Amino acid sequence: LKTNYADAVVDIEKIVLGERSRKKTSCNQKRQRKDLSIAVCALLNSGGGVVRMESEDRNYCFQEHGIGLDIEQSLRACIDCTETSDYFTWMQQRSHLLLFVKTWSCGGPEQKSPSAKPRICSLSTGLSRRCFTSVVPMTSSNAAEFLRRKVRCAGRHDENGPSAKKALLNFDGGAKETSLNTEERNIQDAAARFLERDKLMVGEVLDFTETTHIEFKNFSTENILEYIRKTLPNYVSAFANTEGGYLFFGVNDSSEVIGSHIKVEKEALEKTVADTVGSMPVHHFCGSQDGVQFKTHILSVYDKAECLQGYICAVRIEAFCCAVFHDNPESWIVMGDTIERLSIRKWTELMTAADPDLSNLADKFENVLSLSNGPPLIKPVYSKAGLQCVSELQECLYPVGSNEIKWKPETICTDLFSEYPGLEDLMKKRIPPLNKGVLIFSRSWAVDIGLWKRQDVVCDVLLVAENAYPVLYTVVKGASSAESDNWRETAYALKHKLVNEGGYASKVCVIPQILYLDGTKNQMEVAENDVPQQENQENPYDYASLYPENYILTSRDVPAFLRALVIVVLRFKSYLSDHLGCEIFNLLTLKQYELLSKNLHKAKEQFVLGLPGTGKTIVALKIIERIRNIFHCSENEILYICENQPLKKYVGNEICQSVTRVAFLNGNFPEVKHIVVDEAQNFRPEENWHQRARKVVKKKSGIFWVFLDFFQSTHPYGCGLKFSELYPQEWLTKGVRNAKQIYNVMFNLMEKILQERNRYMPYEVLEELFKQAECAHSLSGDYVLKENMGTFEMAEYVARQCNSYIQQGYPVKDIAILCSTQHAAQEFNQILEPELRRQIRKCRVRLVLGPAENVLENIIVLDSIRRFSGLERRIVFGIHPVPAQEEVSLNLLLCVASRANTKLHLL
Ligand SMILES: [Zn+2]
Numbered sequence: 001l002k003t004n005y006a007d008a009v010v011d012i013e014k015i016v017l018g019e020r021s022r023k024k025t026s027c028n029q030k031r032q033r034k035d036l037s038i039a040v041c042a043l044l045n046s047g048g049g050v051v052r053m054e055s056e057d058r059n060y061c062f063q064e065h066g067i068g069l070d071i072e073q074s075l076r077a078c079i080d081c082t083e084t085s086d087y088f089t090w091m092q093q094r095s096h097l098l099l100f101v102k103t104w105s106c107g108g109p110e111q112k113s114p115s116a117k118p119r120i121c122s123l124s125t126g127l128s129r130r131c132f133t134s135v136v137p138m139t140s141s142n143a144a145e146f147l148r149r150k151v152r153c154a155g156r157h158d159e160n161g162p163s164a165k166k167a168l169l170n171f172d173g174g175a176k177e178t179s180l181n182t183e184e185r186n187i188q189d190a191a192a193r194f195l196e197r198d199k200l201m202v203g204e205v206l207d208f209t210e211t212t213h214i215e216f217k218n219f220s221t222e223n224i225l226e227y228i229r230k231t232l233p234n235y236v237s238a239f240a241n242t243e244g245g246y247l248f249f250g251v252n253d254s255s256e257v258i259g260s261h262i263k264v265e266k267e268a269l270e271k272t273v274a275d276t277v278g279s280m281p282v283h284h285f286c287g288s289q290d291g292v293q294f295k296t297h298i299l300s301v302y303d304k305a306e307c308l309q310g311y312i313c314a315v316r317i318e319a320f321c322c323a324v325f326h327d328n329p330e331s332w333i334v335m336g337d338t339i340e341r342l343s344i345r346k347w348t349e350l351m352t353a354a355d356p357d358l359s360n361l362a363d364k365f366e367n368v369l370s371l372s373n374g375p376p377l378i379k380p381v382y383s384k385a386g387l388q389c390v391s392e393l394q395e396c397l398y399p400v401g402s403n404e405i406k407w408k409p410e411t412i413c414t415d416l417f418s419e420y421p422g423l424e425d426l427m428k429k430r431i432p433p434l435n436k437g438v439l440i441f442s443r444s445w446a447v448d449i450g451l452w453k454r455q456d457v458v459c460d461v462l463l464v465a466e467n468a469y470p471v472l473y474t475v476v477k478g479a480s481s482a483e484s485d486n487w488r489e490t491a492y493a494l495k496h497k498l499v500n501e502g503g504y505a506s507k508v509c510v511i512p513q514i515l516y517l518d519g520t521k522n523q524m525e526v527a528e529n530d531v532p533q534q535e536n537q538e539n540p541y542d543y544a545s546l547y548p549e550n551y552i553l554t555s556r557d558v559p560a561f562l563r564a565l566v567i568v569v570l571r572f573k574s575y576l577s578d579h580l581g582c583e584i585f586n587l588l589t590l591k592q593y594e595l596l597s598k599n600l601h602k603a604k605e606q607f608v609l610g611l612p613g614t615g616k617t618i619v620a621l622k623i624i625e626r627i628r629n630i631f632h633c634s635e636n637e638i639l640y641i642c643e644n645q646p647l648k649k650y651v652g653n654e655i656c657q658s659v660t661r662v663a664f665l666n667g668n669f670p671e672v673k674h675i676v677v678d679e680a681q682n683f684r685p686e687e688n689w690h691q692r693a694r695k696v697v698k699k700k701s702g703i704f705w706v707f708l709d710f711f712q713s714t715h716p717y718g719c720g721l722k723f724s725e726l727y728p729q730e731w732l733t734k735g736v737r738n739a740k741q742i743y744n745v746m747f748n749l750m751e752k753i754l755q756e757r758n759r760y761m762p763y764e765v766l767e768e769l770f771k772q773a774e775c776a777h778s779l780s781g782d783y784v785l786k787e788n789m790g791t792f793e794m795a796e797y798v799a800r801q802c803n804s805y806i807q808q809g810y811p812v813k814d815i816a817i818l819c820s821t822q823h824a825a826q827e828f829n830q831i832l833e834p835e836l837r838r839q840i841r842k843c844r845v846r847l848v849l850g851p852a853e854n855v856l857e858n859i860i861v862l863d864s865i866r867r868f869s870g871l872e873r874r875i876v877f878g879i880h881p882v883p884a885q886e887e888v889s890l891n892l893l894l895c896v897a898s899r900a901n902t903k904l905h906l907l
Pocket residue numbers: 164283284285286287288321322323
């Protein structure tokens with residue numbers, strides 16, 4: 001796999017091309033055709049790309065000779081439909097022929113309804129089924145339907161208890177469940193009776209015939225064992241995937257008993273059948289481990305003289321609960337630099353992938369990107385109901401000029417133009433005269449999409465406009481700083497992310513171009529043997545020699561392209577992913593994104609003041625990711641400091657070193673270059689943490705960001721920062737994590753805290769912050785306040801509510817019970833646990849109460865409010881939040897409230 005393009009290119013080398021030449025098909029040509037099919041299949045499944053081939057005939061001309069019927073047929077077979085021009089475009093470059101392949105998509109670009117098309121492209125499914133008296137291979141669509149039905153089945157049986165075994169419909173025992181009519185039943189009875197006989201005569205005619213459930217196979221050669229190995233899998237797959245059935249070896253099509261070759265041993269027959277069936281691949285959705293259920297009957301056949309004439313070998317195959325393959329499915333995917341064949345597990349996973357069912361969640365979500373309508377590798381993306389939707393976000397981030405090319409975002413443009421005087425003119429000169437589109441500046445598109453920044457890059461500029469190819473201009477200072485092997489990487493990744501993350505399913509390319517600030521001659525960044533240079537020099541904006549013209553964006557494509565771009569840039573892994581056991585994504589808000597897009601070379605020190613529930617921790621984690629990509633850091637070079645053990649454990653050590661404040665103060669961190677502090681409002685004034693951290697970072701001239709939320713202070717001593725020195729400062733004021741009703745509670749608490757003014761806090765700033773407070777979505781949620789309850793009464797109440805939530809289908813990992821102190825939590829545990837056991841006895845849920853450290857596990861968290869800071873759950877019970885220090889009781893209440901996403905009970 002070689003990339004001269006900023007795209008996946010599969011080179012299949014020499015091939016015989018042309019209508020006439022391909023008529024005489026040789027073995028070699030078949031192999032070439034197969035290679036082409038594999039390449040195309042892999043590209044369809046991985047976001048599209050280019051297949052490059054060279055004609056064996058030097059004088060080949062696409063226009064004159066065409067491709068060849070058999071190749072056309074095999075391409076048609078790849079996409080399982082006749083819309084070849086939607087997926088494929090041919091282009092000749094001298095003796096090379098390029099086939100541009102668009103990504104596979106199971107839905108149309110605009111259509112919203114779920115489609116019946118399979119989610120991925122396969123050359124064969126490896127599955128068979130029985131159809132009247134024949135075995136037919138399942139097509140991709142058949143298989144998709146079949147597998148989905150099996151998934152539904154497995155799901156149903158799960159609910160009704162552990163009955164994987166029940167799913168094994170015994171086809172002659174459980175006839176009610178199958179669609180056998182009287183005639184078929186009679187035939188099966190006859191077959192069953194037949195198997196009980198111990199002696200058969202040659203030439204005897206059976207009293208039943210072939211049906212959907214019965215197949216006769218004649219054989220009498222010595223090679224019977226080989227024959228069984230070859231034919232049996234197909235029949236077993238077909239019978240097991242349909243309704244089960246009998247396969248008779250040694251009976252001909254006219255139901256006449258023939259028998260096997262005399263030399264073949266009975267044991268060998270049995271063993272061959274057992275080995276063959278035993279080695280067949282199966283896939284379960286139901287959790288069972290069973291293989292195909294079958295039984296072999298060997299009946300002796302005699303001639304008139306009572307001499308043994310061989311055997312009839314009858315195999316009874318039971319209907320299978322899930323899927324039985326006669327062979328591995330033929331489907332490929334591009335992995336790094338190679339093409340890999342999908343395993344059965346991966347294949348079925350992709351074939352049956354479906355959006356998670358969020359309908360019974362308390363949170364309301366809007367499906368932004370759905371698996372039922374898009375390219376094979378996408379993951380579903382949701383946004384909270386009422387938050388700005390993707391097209392609104394796109395309007396804000398990447399608005400398309402009505403009669404001009406807009407330059408966005410203005411702040412970055414202004415910064416860049418003042419920093420690099422020649423840049424504006426250079427861009428003006430280089431941008432083709434287009435009249436509708438957007439030019440998107442970024443200090444590094446690589447970092448925006450999660451790749452390492454190249455240090456010599458001044459900026460990346462993405463042009464998305466009507467009637468033009470999308471172009472990614474990479475501006476570097478001069479020729480000396482350019483020349484690197486991986487200059488296509490960003491454009492390549494961007495193209496594939498638009499498809500595989502953003503869900504863009506139309507034909508798409510991103511053409512990379514390098515611009516030199518110092519006036520070095522600009523050149524098309526494509527190796528010379530690909531495109532003759534003089535062609536481009538005539539018209540510097542003409543990329544038509546690179547990509548076919550139908551890769552130019554139309555007025556319909558531009559908004560879809562930009563929406564996909566919004567998803568690529570703003571998506572982050574949702575905390576719901578763990579709840580649902582599959583990866584799903586949410587979108588950042590614009591303000592969060594703006595913060596992240598800061599020029600980290602300048603904004604080395606930053607204070608971020610946030611109101612509760614504005615997603616500070618998400619931004620903190622995202623900024624760590626950016627620091628890593630911009631400065632090429634290892635995880636040891638970035639330190640994340642927070643107050644409590646549980647949050648520290650949640651953040652983990654994968655993207656950075658995470659420590660608690662105490663560990664930081666006691667430790668020594670020679671490797672650390674950058675520091676991100678979360679929840680600094682709870683740090684202690686006497687410990688001088690700020691100076692210490694600053695010193696570490698200053699030495700390496702690293703990044704130092706501090707996230708604070710004074711409203712959530714849980715002690716009254718201040719945090720050791722001078723409020724006049726919280727500079728530069730940014731605010732997060734849009735509430736996104738808590739439902740509206742809970743947000744209102746938080747809002748009132750903040751108001752009261754501001755009125756009380758009884759502690760050391762920067763009230764002036766907080767007043768201003770509070771003025772901007774807003775709840776950014778419309779999800780309502782629940783809030784319950786119960787006052788004057790005794791402890792036992794509380795325990796009874798909490799247990800009853802938990803029970804009711806669990807009955808409604810909430811997992812126990814949705815619930816947190818938070819008390820004022822750790823001590824109070826332990827005491828409450830003593831009373832609550834027996835009460836919970838008593839009430840929840842009836843439902844079969846393993847019930848565990850645990851500390852906040854285990855927030856990611858399937859337990860009900862019971863801990864103190866402080867130890868749960870920075871974490872969240874959908875359902876939170878706040879138990880009697882009266883702290884030791886009177887001054888912070890409101891803050892503590894606010895803390896507990898802001899931990900709840902959708903349901904809050906205050907007792
Ligand atoms: Zn199963």
